[in-house]
Amino acid sequence: MHASLPMYDRPEMRDQTDRFWALIRDALRDLGMDAPNALTREFASPWDLWQSPDLLLSQTCGLPLRARLHDKVQLVATPDFALPGCAPGYYNSVLITRAEHSDAPMTALLKGRIAINEGLSQSGWGALCRYAGDLGLTPARPILSGGHALSARAVLEGRADLAAIDAQTWRLLLRYEPDLMALVERDRTTPTPALPLITAKGRDPEPLIHALNSALAALPNPDRQTLGLAGFARIPLADYMALPVPPNPDDLPQ
Missing domain, CATH: 3.40.190.10 (Periplasmic binding protein-like II)
Incomplete structure (x- = not known):
């Protein structure tokens, strides 16, 4: 099983991210699910990780989700960072x-x-x-x-x-x-739907959502403040798919 939280994984926040993952991992194990001890940070391509049948949890961007991944992964939830002017789970x-x-x-x-x-x-x-x-x-x-x-x-x-x-x-x-x-x-x-958490296609997202919420509730407040997490939103896949796919930059005139 593989798990990664790559999108905001700055070196200065790595300890907090690892502690958050440990809480997620333990909550999943309490549910009888296998979960890796540590996050995967070294991989040749995020696309290989995102599309792996062994993917337990990762984070992608809304554009890759609608352009290439929507029929290859299962949407889990969307982190909410309580950004100004944005609904829960949205960003700009x-x-x-x-x-x-x-x-x-x-x-x-x-x-x-x-x-x-x-x-x-x-x-x-x-x-x-x-x-x-x-x-x-x-x-x-x-x-x-x-x-x-x-x-x-x-x-x-x-x-x-x-x-x-x-x-x-x-x-x-x-x-x-x-x-x-x-x-x-x-x-x-x-604002548009923010960076979604995903799992392998066919995997039930509900235990993952339970573990995410449980882990966030148990996360010490200083760690929560560092990560900026306010909660998790359930945004339908259709809301991601409704946005247009922009042109390939290489196709634009110089």
């Missing part, structure tokens, strides 16, 4: 730029140099495309940074002028990489 993206562009029209920034973590990211790309579409625009072809923190640094260092950062990730970046406070928040995108 923070549109950031440098102070020198604090008054620039968003239409100009969207047609300029954009950094995104990857093309199959709801918060980094899907939300940005939807935001641009609401303004009647298609974004310029972005720079692929490889991660939200790298996108923010591309903006900070002048290699890009705009990035969309998952709002929970942005909280953590400001906490652990305070030089990024020099960046300016220009806007936030429309």
